[in-house]
Amino acid sequence: MKRRILPGTGLSVSEVCLGTMTWGEQNTAAQAHEQLDYAIAQGINFIDTAEMYPVPPNARTQGRTESILGEWLARRPLGDLVIATKVAGPGRRDWIRGGRTDLTREVIAEAVDTSLARLGVDCIDIYQIHWPQRNVPMFGAVDFDPSKERGGPSIREQVEGMAAMIRAGKIRHYGLSNETSWGVCQFHRIAKELGMPGPVTLQNSYSLVSRSADGDLAEALFREQMSLLAYSPLAGGMLSGKYLGGALPAGSRFALFDTLGQRFRKPMVTEAIEAYAALARARGISLVQLALGYVRSRWHLGASIIGATTMEQLREDIAGAQFELDAETLAEIASVQARYPNPAG
Template structure:
């Protein structure tokens, strides 16, 4: 059952910053792999027309990451900004890759979150995006050993040399002072990581993180295991990525085993968290529930994310305008209390 959400807030203040971001953020990692430059521009035009002012990208995009395409996503956004002159109309977020030995084409595979790497990454992102500043610059994943990308538990045997959070904050603060970055954030972080970033910022009087970009969906609710309280008390906004669980929650792979999408295009390379049998079963049950209440599975999954009190903005992605329209429209759906979304599934 659903009804129009006529009183929903369309934007939110991001952490302690002055940024007012739309509750829907356009994710762009398909630009340059699954989407052409013209298609990317059409998506950006449409999102802006629908009130989306928040665009998220990364230096390593598009996905799947390849040497031949790396940086293409930012270039497509940059050519759109040059063509439209809309830079002042959007809040632009991008990310610097953490240690990436599997991606030797990014700074020869020696990437880390130290001064040399962050400065090199930012300068090339600014060039590709054809802008002189980034509104939100994010650390794509930690330098240190941490349980991320579907790893459920911390494993101390995986410890490795890393750049300290204090060192990373020092260079980010320099870049803020230089006017190249307005605000900073983290991604794929833990409760300890968020707390340490806050502690070190207070100790060194450096820039403070305002946002965390982590996976969150009906079948991936790990954020609720302590990070929700940490971010509430420290005023760090959640930017929820993969709200459709790489398309699983649309049920398209159950409806058509050969459906176009990342899990079929790149079956051997995606994280196993979305390939687990129990996740597929839970998604099918959610799809049945959505359809029983007159909604598409995607609409229900996104409307549920929009309803969560701790989400500052939900990052959506699409490969065509029809998908993008459905995803943005989902914000206008208000789930009523009679819709029980308690489907048992292990955290993925």
């Protein structure tokens, strides 16, 4: 499997990153460990998790995913594995630190220590802010609403908190997630002013139907020498084809959890996916190959984050995320995108 050096890190990571958010809810520990064994055998060395996982988040399961990964890590040498996890941002999740989710220096330090303990490692390679402290449109929302402004720790305090963890040897680098162009630039501006490390990666939703990272955010990534870690490259499974024609397979994520993935359930998203499915058929490839091959083709990509609930899905997705699309197929994708530029947001 191809590897890429993440700019500003020296970390060599597989172009496919194994996502983990179903472990502990839709997947048992044994199933998660089977996924890990297979992924490593395919050349994957990059694993992404979060203190909030599994999804959907709740008090009963929170933290279970990191623990499941930690159990697996305890049985093997780390070698060249790259482990990424995340600190939850502010929100109504009283079960995380008793509701203390504002990103203060103290909360960042406590969250790092808790993740280190669950994972059973001495240092986290990339520690990410799961979503911003401040008010921003997220998860498919597109309109900024000033009435939702709230107080909380500044970006300066978050930079200082991350820098303290790097100095302590508890994390190697840090990244952002669900962040905007303004946020990326502010983190770097403040880090430079303080003479401290800035963020090295951005983990945002990115797929054929979720392309917010292609405009001014792509410029910010280029100028700040960051790479994109693309989550939901199959749009929550919509681009796998299993929901085509209004299907709702038993046991699927959208059948089990009504509130998940609302951005991918918009009528225009469904229409766009039907067009991409027709294109894939015309090109003689699968919709998964079309969708993941497209994400792979993007110049700002660091890695595609692939998650699955079955081994069959995992095998197809890992292969699809290494699929190379030809120029004609990419041109035809662009023609579909002209009709459906960014339907999921």
